[in-house]
Amino acid sequence: MNQNNSPPTAQPSKTKARISLSSVFVVAFIGVFIIFISVTMLAYSRLADFRDILDDIANKSLPHVVFSEQVNNHITTLSAISDGLSYANSEPALRIAEGNVKQKIDQIRILAEHKDGTQYLDFHLNAIESEILELKSLALHRIKLAKQLAKQEQALYALNDEVVELTTVATLGSQDIQMLQRWRAAIFEAVALATNAANLSRLQTIRQSSFKVTEITAKLYTDVTQFPVTQHTKMLAIVDDFNHIVLSEQGIFPLQINLLRLSGRVIGRGNFVHSLIADYSRLLNFKSYQLSDSLITQTRRTSIRTNIQIQNVGLYVIGALILLLLIVFFIQNRVVRRLVKLNRVVQDRANGFRNSTRISGNDEISDIVDTIDYFAATIEQQKKALQELSLLDGLTGIPNRRALDERLEHELKLAAREKWPLSILMVDVDFFKPYNDNYGHIAGDETLIKIAQILEKVAKRSGDFAARYGGEEFVFVLPNTDKVGAIKVADILLDAVRTAAIEHKHNPNTAYITVSIGVATCAKNNIKDADYVQRLADQALYAAKQNGRDQVIHYSDVITP
Secondary structure, eight states: OEEOOSOOOOOOOOOSOOOOHHHHHHHHHHHHHHHHHHHHHHHHHHSHHHHHHHHHIIIIIHHHHHHHHHHHHHHHHHHHHTHHHHHOOSHHHHHHHHHHHHHHHHHHHHHHHTSSSOHHHHHHHHHHHHHHHHHHHHHHHHHHHHHHHHHHHHHHHHHHHHHHHHTTOSSSOHHHHHHHHHHHHHHHHHHHHHHHHTTOOOHHHHHHHHHHHHHHHHHHHHHHTTSOHHHHHHHHHHHHHHHHHHHSTTSHHHHHHHHHHHHHHHHHHHHHHHHHHHHHHHHHHHHHHHHHHHHHHHHHHHHHHHHHHHHHHHHHHHHHHHHHHHHHHHHIIIIIHHHHHHHHHHHHHHTTEEOOOOOOSSSHHHHHHHHHHHHHHHHHHHHHHHHHTOSBOTTTSSBOHHHHHHHHHHHHHHHHHHTOOEEEEEEEETTHHHHHHHHOHHHHHHHHHHHHHHHHHHOOSTTOEEEEEETTEEEEEEETOOHHHHHHHHHHHHHHHHHHTOBOTTOSSOSBOOEEEEEEEEOTTOOOOHHHHHHHHHHHHHHHHHTTSSSEEEHHHHOOO
């Protein structure tokens, strides 16, 4: 194979008789169709009685089996979703679980309405519904107790804050402060015991904690009398409130004990519901077993008769397969092999080589070969056109504006998906027009190339992206970079340009080239579109210029969102 990029030349006209591939496939299809019809008619004539037997099974036995399986599947699902009532931790969750259970029971009833002799289903379903209603009532009571317990915990936290505020008074003497600290430590210990009790699952442990808190509370009442009168009333009120929140009839300890007892009843009722559903499922399985046994007996009888018929049909099928193999052999040699050669020719041309292999024949495949060179030449022209649409800036060699738009759009989508911040730096060469006017455009181009090289050196991370925005403006995209990181990179870039010491005697601020940088950052939970981010960076850049140039300004420091 020799490389050849020249346009294809016209092939000499065919002199052989033309045999169309469509004609070949039509003949092959007709042959296969005839074989198919012959075998089908033979099988139909031999299996007519078999069809009658299958109709009997399909119309009588199978519907009963399918019905039992469908109901059993619903019962299995009902058993699973009934757990939602036992473990619901809020009233909405309880309502959702109740709705799911009711929906599943209604589905079972709808199935039963279309079948005869299913009165036993309604009886069992009514029993299950009654128990589920009782389970829901217990679960609802448990949820309400849990809410009361949570409310008391919040009150306990608020009381803890009052203790902190009260015990941080700076006007007491050193002895009073020491007493106050001991009193605060005691009440903090009681608060910790009460808070921990709300998460305990053993009644004995909760009671022990309750006795301990009672002792601490009694001592707190005694210790209050030792404090100054100014503190006495407030401290006594705090102890009273603590005693009400923790030890009263509606306190944390009694509520947690009642909640644990009620949770046990809910679990027990849930297990009883599971037992009812399991009994219902076993009844269905027994009915299904009876029907399946009848179906197996019928199938065995049918299988014996079918084996005899299959033997007869098999002889005819073998003959048909031999004929099909002959047709396949013909297609393999006439079509498939030539298509494989054609595929090699196409691949070689796609890789820029000219394949000298010739495909014999006078049909559509040989016609395709004649046009491959033409398409190859067209592809070469398209490649050249695509190369002209390069994403690199022709002067600086870094990505251009088009590449920036694509990359920034991609990074914004990535930042929104990964939930990380994204920053961009808008960089502008200060007083570049006076530089061009005095040093010439060639020197100006060389300076832009140096700035681009500095940008690429500063872009140390693999995800950092620097591009020429247009004229003397550049853009730096910093993925996964917040405001602090972006300003740090901008400062590094600013110092790098200063360090380069590119002469610019017409710069009013210094004798060297400097840049102004505007920074914009998208927070990780507030990713904007590309135009918006660039506009913010441009406004920050404008502020940097107005503020004297040769500096970095973040848009959030000068622009009110």
